[in-house]
Amino acid sequence: MSGLYIHIPFCKQACSYCDFYFVTRQEYKQDFVDELIREIHSKKDTRFTEETVRTIYFGGGTPSLLTPQQVESILDAIQYVFKVEPEEITFEMNPDDVTKEFLSGLKSAGINRASMGVQSFNPELLKFMHRAHSSEEAFRCLELLQASKFNVFTVDLIYGNPGQSLQSLEQDIDTILQFDPPHISAYSLTIEPQTRLGKQVKLGRIVPPEDDTVARHFDLVVEKLGEAGILQYEVSNYAKPGKEALHNSNYWSHVNYLGLGPGAHSFWWDEDGKSAKRWSNKADLKSYFTGSWNEPFEEEHLDHTNLAEERLMLGLRTRSGLSLQELATRYDFSFNPKQQEYLQQLEIQEKAKIGDRIQLTTKGLKIADAILLDLITI
Known part of the structure; x- marks a missing residue:
């Protein structure tokens, strides 16, 4: 898909x-x-x-x-x-x-x-x-x-x-x-x-x-x-x-998508399933008319660590949150002790629910950007 x-x-x-x-x-x-x-x-x-x-x-x-x-x-x-x-x-x-x-x-x-x-x-x-x-x-x-x-x-x-x-x-x-x-x-x-x-x-x-x-x-x-x-x-x-x-x-779940038109961004998993690429067309209509869409204007290679952090940031912005099993199997990611402690504090503060999934509550979603920044920089 x-x-x-x-x-x-x-x-x-x-x-x-x-x-x-x-x-x-x-x-x-x-x-x-x-x-x-x-x-x-x-x-x-x-x-x-x-x-x-x-x-x-x-x-x-x-x-x-x-x-x-x-x-x-x-x-x-x-x-x-x-x-x-x-x-x-x-x-x-x-x-x-x-x-x-x-x-x-x-x-x-x-x-x-x-x-x-x-x-x-x-x-x-x-x-x-x-x-x-x-x-x-x-x-x-x-x-x-x-x-x-x-x-x-x-x-x-x-x-x-x-x-x-x-x-x-x-x-x-x-x-x-x-x-x-x-x-x-x-x-x-x-x-x-x-x-x-x-x-x-x-x-x-x-x-x-x-x-x-x-x-x-x-x-x-x-x-x-x-x-x-x-x-x-x-x-x-x-x-x-x-x-x-x-x-x-799809964006929040890391599904492949292709962008068409000037300035459009794309994301596509590599065949190994362990890495991906993100790229964009040049944001310029005149160069678009000359076929600039043939070559990526900006390209970013995402390794497993990059993808895990991104999935974490995107997934926790959603009410359904993230499956710990998905993080482990697809991204080979697990939380370090400081991150686990931080998540426990969020649960005590009623900003998150922790079980098989990690989900931010309404209280947590209100300050999601701050929580995500703290979580990935610990």
């Missing part, structure tokens, strides 16, 4: 917090689709086509700037080259791009899961984030999505914004819940150095909220969504039972 990630690099404008690769030159969209199809065809009869593809994810950028016809041509190429038995084909979209006809076209093309980048309904927060859509467009879009043939969709929410009150966050959550979403991704605002937001923070023009404030936001998200039957299954992801995102779960 493997997954495909398709990076669509077009955006109308730059969101203040985003550090993903994108371009705003819309006139290159068809040229890009043609080149992407060439990249897809280049994988025919390679090791990447030996496994059955179960999940496909269109991310970006803004995939919804493509037409349903362009999306269909990409999926046709994938079907021709790969062995595809899709359980989930996800498509990211922005509210300002969505119409009833657009959703119908995507469904006809084969998309079965929509991911809607709402982030907030608060006009001031949308302006702060430099989002292209309005709160009215977000509301209308969710109405269309709820009435569409998409049985599974996710709504993105960002909390921990400077100046964002608990009341404002609660209003956002309540508005989203009106549409009975099967899945919500709720992210704490991350300040990346090279983004517009990162530069404003560095200049002192924006002051990030205190950790205690962000923690209260997190608690409110977990509580409100839990009351609605939308349960936390990963630090930033919440779903009704059975509606968890399969593609993202």
